Amino acid sequence: MTEALLELRGLTVDFATDDGVVHAVDGLDLALGRGRTLGLVGESGCGKSVTSLAIMGLLPPENSMVGGQVMFEGRDLLSLDAHLIRDLRGARLAMIFQEPMTSLNPAYTIGDQIIEAIQRHQGLDNAAARARAIEVLKLVRISVPEKRVDDYPHKLSGGMRQRAMIAMALACGPQLLIADEPTTALDVTIQAQILDLMRALRRDTGTAIILITHDLGVVAEMADDVAVMYAGQIVERAAVRDLFARPEHPYTVGLLGSIPRLDERRERLPSIEGRVPDMTRPPAGCRFAARCPFVEPECRAAPPQLIEVAPGHLSRCRRAPLSQVAA
Amino acid sequence: MSGPLLEVQGLAKHFPVRQGAFGRLSGHVRAVDGVDFHLNAGETLAIVGESGCGKSTVGRLVLRLLEPTGGSVRFEGQDLLALPDSQMRAQRRRMQIIFQDPYASLNPRMTVGAMLSEPLMLHRLAPSDAARRTRVGELLELVGLRPEHARRYPHEFSGGQRQRLAIARALAVEPQLIVADEPVSALDVSIQAQVINLMRSLQARFGLAYVFISHDLAVVKHIADRIAVMYLGKIVETAATDELFRNPRHPYTRALLSAVPLPDPTVVRERALLEGDIPSAMNPPPGCRFHTRCRFARESCRVDAPLLADDGTGHSTACPWWPELPPAPSLVEDRADDQDRIRLARLQAAFVTSQMEAT
Numbered sequence: 001m002t003e004a005l006l007e008l009r010g011l012t013v014d015f016a017t018d019d020g021v022v023h024a025v026d027g028l029d030l031a032l033g034r035g036r037t038l039g040l041v042g043e044s045g046c047g048k049s050v051t052s053l054a055i056m057g058l059l060p061p062e063n064s065m066v067g068g069q070v071m072f073e074g075r076d077l078l079s080l081d082a083h084l085i086r087d088l089r090g091a092r093l094a095m096i097f098q099e100p101m102t103s104l105n106p107a108y109t110i111g112d113q114i115i116e117a118i119q120r121h122q123g124l125d126n127a128a129a130r131a132r133a134i135e136v137l138k139l140v141r142i143s144v145p146e147k148r149v150d151d152y153p154h155k156l157s158g159g160m161r162q163r164a165m166i167a168m169a170l171a172c173g174p175q176l177l178i179a180d181e182p183t184t185a186l187d188v189t190i191q192a193q194i195l196d197l198m199r200a201l202r203r204d205t206g207t208a209i210i211l212i213t214h215d216l217g218v219v220a221e222m223a224d225d226v227a228v229m230y231a232g233q234i235v236e237r238a239a240v241r242d243l244f245a246r247p248e249h250p251y252t253v254g255l256l257g258s259i260p261r262l263d264e265r266r267e268r269l270p271s272i273e274g275r276v277p278d279m280t281r282p283p284a285g286c287r288f289a290a291r292c293p294f295v296e297p298e299c300r301a302a303p304p305q306l307i308e309v310a311p312g313h314l315s316r317c318r319r320a321p322l323s324q325v326a327a
Numbered sequence: 328m329s330g331p332l333l334e335v336q337g338l339a340k341h342f343p344v345r346q347g348a349f350g351r352l353s354g355h356v357r358a359v360d361g362v363d364f365h366l367n368a369g370e371t372l373a374i375v376g377e378s379g380c381g382k383s384t385v386g387r388l389v390l391r392l393l394e395p396t397g398g399s400v401r402f403e404g405q406d407l408l409a410l411p412d413s414q415m416r417a418q419r420r421r422m423q424i425i426f427q428d429p430y431a432s433l434n435p436r437m438t439v440g441a442m443l444s445e446p447l448m449l450h451r452l453a454p455s456d457a458a459r460r461t462r463v464g465e466l467l468e469l470v471g472l473r474p475e476h477a478r479r480y481p482h483e484f485s486g487g488q489r490q491r492l493a494i495a496r497a498l499a500v501e502p503q504l505i506v507a508d509e510p511v512s513a514l515d516v517s518i519q520a521q522v523i524n525l526m527r528s529l530q531a532r533f534g535l536a537y538v539f540i541s542h543d544l545a546v547v548k549h550i551a552d553r554i555a556v557m558y559l560g561k562i563v564e565t566a567a568t569d570e571l572f573r574n575p576r577h578p579y580t581r582a583l584l585s586a587v588p589l590p591d592p593t594v595v596r597e598r599a600l601l602e603g604d605i606p607s608a609m610n611p612p613p614g615c616r617f618h619t620r621c622r623f624a625r626e627s628c629r630v631d632a633p634l635l636a637d638d639g640t641g642h643s644t645a646c647p648w649w650p651e652l653p654p655a656p657s658l659v660e661d662r663a664d665d666q667d668r669i670r671l672a673r674l675q676a677a678f679v680t681s682q683m684e685a686t
Contacts, residue, residue: 187377192586217588258520270678271520
């Protein structure tokens, strides 16, 4: 196995709140190889977006504490000087967000914003940077890019804005792209266009992608590997086909069951009753125990470890492999 | 059977667009532009489409929360648009609405008990304080909450619980019709399933009719009896749910279905990607409104506006050319029940069982 592009070692993120310390991310270990796409899946509050912000060094230092290591191309980003991180961010690693309107500056043309990134990292002169900006807009299939480059964000539709965001992220040829719910705010026909675009770009540039989403359909289409998060921890990790065919954590089983599907119709959707635990006081044992139909008294006693239950397939459930449970 | 519960004909809403300092009228957004449908008692009609297609406006027009520009809305045979305000208020008891965002649609300063008592008092449905308290407790239990929750405020509840509260408030006046506008879109999937299940069981119990407005075809598949697909202010196709998924006819319906990502990494699908964005409803394209994005468009589509034509079985399509289009790729694959599927089905059954025990 070659060296991973990105490796998280025991990543923790705590937030100080009025109600106490929230352990948003709790001991995350994760490796991502070059050119791979990892789907990071979970529901609101599971810590998936916080993880990505921690990797990018974008968490507010006033109230958040980040621990562990974020190894990127052999260097720990958490112990790097701020100016070195700024050199990496936007150049070697880039991020796109759910709502492009809040991440684009409304006072500048999209061209200005892309050119700024190019000049900051690549030191091109004005004309060359502008040419490169038009080139990347063309790459994300924006029509008449030489005209659009001078448009302000509000002139663009939602789909076009997300393309412009992707153009900006890709302008400097990053090794790693973190896409946080990149299509959640878009209509489904526009989502299909953007996913298609991301697939083509990945093929052409070899950029590794962390795709953060709650949509298992998007994950099934895009990811090579999947990590499922629940209450700040990874509860399951596997190659995408294994995860969908033979999920080994009860939460994944329930999640797969509760999605309404186009290709099936069921009388009653299996749903996961109850709600996620209070992350200021996470339970001592398994965090999913209160909602798990397979729970045993031992599950509540000690926290389960993330262990390999089949080749390359990790589960944080002491009852896994679940084949015996299903028998 | 004495006719449909709700019958909508030629419904239209054109919003004026004003520009400049003097509010000069510069045009109209034709948000809803001639929509026909009906809904029987106890049935669910889903209205699906993408942002800006007019589906939410239809929901508000039906309840007269917005005044239509044209058309008629008949509820139990009575034309709602002809009713004076006082009679319309009385009719509102029979029809309720649930919104997408349960955080914005509940008054943060009212306890749950006060919120649920209000409609009971307004419509004089519970004669005494004691009767009201009992009824509030009943309503909370109906939606899977507890009577003692009446003392709490909305912020003490999660998103899914708030949507249950919104449903309880709608049920308080014993309506026959509920318009649900994206009721599960803001919820996490596991919570979404809880609310969909709840809505279905309440429907079976009280014979409710739903107009279920959604952008999510997969959700709609699990709750609707019939589906109407909207594009730029018009219905382009209506059919019974199973029929629509099995035999989508309109090119837009097909594109919509093929754009939904399936949660199955083994499926490789041929994609009919739509190019471009939805045109502005201020200047909808002439002829068929979909022709600018339709890969089957012909010359005549740019000129002639197609009618929504019923084929005699209740499947209507606003495309005269559909019989000549290539067959739509099948969505439902006949998958063999291999070991993995059996295993997964068994594991998932445990979630359904525990859910029954919980309610």
